[in-house]
Amino acid sequence: MEHTKYYLKLYETLINTFPYKRFSIVENFLPTGYSMPTYTLLGQEVLRLPFIPETSLGHEILHQWLGNLVYIDDSKGNWAEGLTAFLSDHLYAQEKGRGFEYRKGVLIDYQSYVNAKNDFPLRDFKERTDHASEAIGYGKALMVFQMLKRMVGENRFYESVRYFVNEMRFRKASWGDIQRAFEKYYPRI
Numbered sequence: 001m002e003h004t005k006y007y008l009k010l011y012e013t014l015i016n017t018f019p020y021k022r023f024s025i026v027e028n029f030l031p032t033g034y035s036m037p038t039y040t041l042l043g044q045e046v047l048r049l050p051f052i053p054e055t056s057l058g059h060e061i062l063h064q065w066l067g068n069l070v071y072i073d074d075s076k077g078n079w080a081e082g083l084t085a086f087l088s089d090h091l092y093a094q095e096k097g098r099g100f101e102y103r104k105g106v107l108i109d110y111q112s113y114v115n116a117k118n119d120f121p122l123r124d125f126k127e128r129t130d131h132a133s134e135a136i137g138y139g140k141a142l143m144v145f146q147m148l149k150r151m152v153g154e155n156r157f158y159e160s161v162r163y164f165v166n167e168m169r170f171r172k173a174s175w176g177d178i179q180r181a182f183e184k185y186y187p188r189i
Contacts, residue, residue, distance in 0.1 A: 125141070
């Protein structure tokens, strides 16, 4: 419960107020981690892992905004996993002074699993189906957001994310919509 409260407060500060009236953590018997509007579905084996409350739970809670409040236009690429990974898993490592190590791991995964035969542009990522698609859709996209944050600065980065979420509420969004949000606060992109 304390971790859930922490994540809700964190993302209300970084993005916007929680978009729903309630939130539940639902346990099932499959080894899953899914987020649907107002709840996340986590497998009982997953919930028992000691690191889940400090990592995956926050990731799934963040999907309440990124994927559930702002929908993914799959025809133009799944941007939500990369942005969610950046604002959850990477952010938690960053808070512990291990952001560089996390990014290094992302780069190692990309180098290990992606090659000329299985690489594809971010606009073609729909969902994780194997290690290579995960390295692209989560890792490569995460690095795009890392570069954007370094380019525009922390304040403009979060202003852009807030603007994007507010403008695209309950609508399908694409990489182009993210680009427009960042151009609003940093027109030289």
